[in-house]
Amino acid sequence: MALLGQAALAMWWDMAPDVNAEFQDWHSHEHFRERLALPGFTRATRWSSVDGGEGVFQMYELDTHATLSSPRYLAHLNAPSPWSTRMMPHHRNMVRSQCHVLASFGGNVARYALVLRMSPAPGADAALLAALKTVLAPLVNQPGCVGAHLLRHEAPAIAPTTEQKIRGGDRFADWVLVVVGYDLGVLQGLAAAPLGPEALRQQGALPDVCSGLYTLSFSATAAEMG
Template sequence: MALLGDSALAMWWDMAPDMRAEFEHWHSHEHFSERLALPGFLRASRWAAADGGEGFFILYELRDHAALSSPEYLASLNAPTPWSTRLMPHHRNMVRSQTRVLHSHGAGVARHAMTLRLSPREGEAPRLQAALRAMIEELPLRAGLAGAHLLRTDTPAIAPTTEQKIRGNADRSADWVFVVCGYDLEVLRPWSGKAFAPAELAALGAAPGAVAGAYSLSLSVARGENAPAR
């Protein structure tokens, strides 16, 4: 399996331009280090909106689903650092999906990533999953692309955390998450546009309302190679 481990935490949020520099400093030099010190957190990656907008896509690759409810992780979520406490209110339009990896092939990290948040229509989950799995096996072989992955949200039964409360509202979540990684943005762009237009997705068995986005890599750090938190 290309992604490290069998679970992942996938997140999207917007960050206002006047907070971006501090956010990236904090996220790179404190938050990644903090998370990668927790049991089961194997790799942390951050991509920024490819069009230069305010959006970010963050992926934590996890050894197993238990990492999402470990005592150490819950303690961290409920005792954010002063710097985290300062930055959390600026995470706008948060989508936070605690997932299991259904299918993964090829590279887990590349220069660019397309993400698709979607749901199957009632009764169509097997057909949609089969169609996406076929794509996952084929897409990484194309010039310009490197990997493809399908995640399904499975939220642990835990109480709202201090970090969530600081952000000011309940986090939304995606149902399924489809990710395509590549080294050529022009090859990847169609997968966040025409290739996943509503009609094409409906033909595969997806419900209306899918959300696609293209992102470019800011930083990826694996467990053990990050600098100590400060």
């Protein structure tokens, strides 16, 4: 098993409690359905911060990276629905990474997700990739885990979209690491070591690693939403 495609769109944002109920309704019943109706979108999964805070992590699995610059997708990004237009300004601190899949082991839908954002040190891309593959591959068989996936951002050559302008612009994460499982304690242990900042630095990552723990909110494939 692996991610459903060769690319992924990974996103983080904060959603205030006073709009969270409407956000959940919109995102589940309109936005997921709209995106998964587009060619190349295979699965959508949303997690919420495990501590009950405002953080949201979202991943779309895609056939190929070219999906991110397809005419039909860009048409939606540049002509959001009235409900989307109303909700977009509430996506605070948006980080949006348009990624190639570098490595994918096991499943991607589980109760908990450990998500890390990082960058390789100059010249350390190959060493970091090799080290992470060695760490991630066995996690599929580790009690408490079901899958691990490594992504790398590459922005498609497109102009800023209407949705981005409504949000006020997006940041991006260079490399994205997602570990999913059913035991929160196991993922917390991985976040301390061997996927803690110091261990990753020794493997070739820059020290400014960002780590978060999330719990599953909703996941659907294109077939399920069709």
